[in-house]
Amino acid sequence: MANRQPVYLLDASIYIFRSYFSMPDAWHNDQGFSLNAVYGYTLFLLKLLSELKPARIAAAFDESLGQCFRNDIYPAYKSSRALPDDSLVFQLEACQRVTELLGIRSYAHTRYEADDLIASLARASRGSGRPVHIVSRDKDLAQLIKKSGDCVFDPADGRVLDCDAIVEKFGVRPDQLVDYQTLLGDPIDDIPGVPGIGAKTAAKLLNHFDTLAVLQLNLDDLTNGQWRGGARLRLSLQENAEQIAIARQLVQLEDRVPMSFRITDLRWDVPSRRALTRYLQKIGLTGGILSTIEKSAVWGTL
Numbered sequence: 001m002a003n004r005q006p007v008y009l010l011d012a013s014i015y016i017f018r019s020y021f022s023m024p025d026a027w028h029n030d031q032g033f034s035l036n037a038v039y040g041y042t043l044f045l046l047k048l049l050s051e052l053k054p055a056r057i058a059a060a061f062d063e064s065l066g067q068c069f070r071n072d073i074y075p076a077y078k079s080s081r082a083l084p085d086d087s088l089v090f091q092l093e094a095c096q097r098v099t100e101l102l103g104i105r106s107y108a109h110t111r112y113e114a115d116d117l118i119a120s121l122a123r124a125s126r127g128s129g130r131p132v133h134i135v136s137r138d139k140d141l142a143q144l145i146k147k148s149g150d151c152v153f154d155p156a157d158g159r160v161l162d163c164d165a166i167v168e169k170f171g172v173r174p175d176q177l178v179d180y181q182t183l184l185g186d187p188i189d190d191i192p193g194v195p196g197i198g199a200k201t202a203a204k205l206l207n208h209f210d211t212l213a214v215l216q217l218n219l220d221d222l223t224n225g226q227w228r229g230g231a232r233l234r235l236s237l238q239e240n241a242e243q244i245a246i247a248r249q250l251v252q253l254e255d256r257v258p259m260s261f262r263i264t265d266l267r268w269d270v271p272s273r274r275a276l277t278r279y280l281q282k283i284g285l286t287g288g289i290l291s292t293i294e295k296s297a298v299w300g301t302l
Helices: 012-022 036-052 069-073 086-101 114-126 139-144 163-170 174-184 199-209 212-217 219-223 230-239 241-251 273-283 288-295
Strands: 007-011 056-062 105-109 132-135 151-154 159-161
Touching: 007 012, 007 114, 012 036, 012 056, 012 086, 036 086, 036 273, 036 288, 056 086, 056 114, 069 241, 086 105, 086 273, 105 114, 114 132, 114 139, 132 139, 139 151, 139 174, 159 163, 163 174, 174 199, 174 212, 174 241, 199 212, 212 219, 212 241, 219 230, 230 241, 273 288
Parallel strands: 007 056, 007 132, 056 105, 132 151
Antiparallel strands: 151 159
16 A cells, blocks of 8 residues: 655745745844845744655755756746846755754755756655655646645645645646646736636646647637637647747646656755754754744654
C-alpha cells in the first residue's frame, strides 16, 4: 500500500517577496540593508512547520531571473521584472539560510526556476507513492496536480486547489492547464496570449477539442456555425501559430531539472533553535523575534 503521508513542496521565493512588500521596514543590519523579509519569512516558516508537522518537505528558490533557459527561447520572458538590488539579494540569501537552519532541504538553480524545481521534486515524490502538497499562491503550479490527494494551497488564505477545485476555477482539467495557459498567455511573465481568446473562450475550446494540438488540426471546425466569431478565432490561431508554439514551451514546467532529487533527502531534519537564533543575531535581527522563536511550537513537533 502506498504511503499516503504527503510531501510538502514550498515555493519559498513567493513568501519571501510577500514579506518584503508587506512587512514594515523596521529592521536593518549594520550595512543598512532591510531585514523585513527575513523577519516576516522566519515567522511564516515557524507557523507553517508548527501546523504541518511534515515528515518530508523541501523548498525551492528562484535564482534564474534573466538567465533562465526560457530566456534562450524567448528573450522578452519576464523582461519587465526588475532585478533585485543588493539589499534584497542579501535578504533572499538570508532566507534560504533560515530555511536550512529550520531543517528544510533547499534547492535553487541559475538556469531553472523554482517552479521547475518543484515540478522535478513532485515527479520524484510521486515515484514513492506519496501525494504532493505544494505550498504556493502561484496558479502556474496547478499544472502539477496529477491525481487525487495532490493539491496546491496557500496557508495565508486557506485556498486549496485540488483536481476538483481546478476544474471549478478554470473550467478545464489539470492536464489541460498547459494548453489553457498557452492560449491565454501571462502578462506578468511577459508571455503573449492569442489575441481574441480570453479565459472563457480558452476553456470552451479545450472542452470541445480536448487538447491544443487537436484544436490546431481542426481549425476549419471553428467556421461551421457552432462558434460565435469562429472565422476570427481561426484566423487568430493561424496567424499566431509560431507564437503559440513558443508560449507552450514557456508555460510548461520542466520536471527533469539536471539535479539529484531523492525522496530520502526530503526528510525534515531536527532544526537547531540555538543555531537559528545565533544566525539571526549575526545578521542583526534581535528583540521580539528571538522570543517568538523561543516560544515556537516547532521545537516540540519532532
